[in-house]
Amino acid sequence: xxxxxxxGGALVKPGGSLRLSCAASGLTLTDAWMNWVRQAPGKGLExxxxxxxxxxxxxxxxxxxxxxxxxxxxxxxxxxxxxxxNSLKTEDTGIYFCWGGIDYWGQGTLVAVSS
Amino acid sequence: xxxxxxxxxxxxxxxxxxxxxxxxxxxxxxTGHYASWHQQTPGQAPRxxxxxxxxxxxxxxxxxxxxxxxxxxxxxxxGAQADDESDYYCALFFSGxxxxxxxxKLTVL
Numbered sequence: 001x002x003x004x005x006x007x008g009g010a011l012v013k014p015g016g017s018l019r020l021s022c023a024a025s026g027l028t029l030t031d032a033w034m035n036w037v038r039q040a041p042g043k044g045l046e047x048x049x050x051x052x053x054x055x056x057x058x059x060x061x062x063x064x065x066x067x068x069x070x071x072x073x074x075x076x077x078x079x080x081x082x083x084x085x086n087s088l089k090t091e092d093t094g095i096y097f098c099w100g101g102i103d104y105w106g107q108g109t110l111v112a113v114s115s
Numbered sequence: 116x117x118x119x120x121x122x123x124x125x126x127x128x129x130x131x132x133x134x135x136x137x138x139x140x141x142x143x144x145x146t147g148h149y150a151s152w153h154q155q156t157p158g159q160a161p162r163x164x165x166x167x168x169x170x171x172x173x174x175x176x177x178x179x180x181x182x183x184x185x186x187x188x189x190x191x192x193x194g195a196q197a198d199d200e201s202d203y204y205c206a207l208f209f210s211g212x213x214x215x216x217x218x219x220k221l222t223v224l
Contacts, residue, residue: 035213037161045153045161045204047213061211102151102166103173 002026004098009109012088016113020083022098022106029074030054032101034081036072039108040094048096051081066092088113119207121216127195127223135219136187137205143186148207150188152181155218156201164203165190195223 004027008020022034035050049062051072060072071084081098093113098106118140127133137150144150152165163172165181168188178193188207192199200223205216 037215044202044218045155045206045215047206047215050211050213063212097160099161103163105153105160105162107160 002100002104004100004104004106006096006098006106006109009096009111011112011114013115014088014090014113016088017084017086018088018111020085020096020109020111022081022083022100024079024081024100027079027100027104029079029081029100030076034072034074034101035099036070036081036083037097037099038092038094038111039097040091043094045097048083085111090114117207117209117214119205119214119216121203121205121219123217124220124222127192127199127221129195129197129223131195132191132193133195133221134184134189134191135203135205135221136184136189137207137216138187139207144183144188144207146183148188148209150181150183151206152179152188152190153204153206154199154201155204161204192221197223199223 003025005023036048049072051060069087073082090113095108097108120138146168150168153161155161164175164179169181180191182189202218204218206213
């Protein structure tokens, strides 16, 4: 059974930074394209970015709304994907989901950006 | 800017059939967009129903089906059940990035 478990969500002040983790079991991340998706309170899903599988080159792409502020990386030894978030804004508040291989979702982790 | 469109809301009677659509503000949806469909109930994580336009994810009942209808992707639910009442999101793939639609709130009554 595949499980994706996010962690690292917290309350942070505007301008601050945070790193989220997505630990996978039952799924080898070197073989999977991994995405981060967020959901603002009461709103829909917003794709943030993805990292390709290692076998496909491991490159990253980002949504315009977070490009230059957010960075996705992967630690294959830990089978974990990360989302580094810098220069956080109040509008970055929401639940952040890890979405892997198209079929698999984590339970989400809450990020609140507020002074 | 690519905008993926979905009906904001839809209703279906128990046992009925409903088709939700996923289109583009400009242009047509094709199999090359690898449309995926995701179901989300309040307070829960999304669940993938359909990937690659028409392939059901593991454990998804066959009353959920995906297709291309005209210039849109479509999700058809046949024999709707009460626990199908959820938000449904489509996502389309564009040259390496995904774009989600705004979601359709499905009511079963």
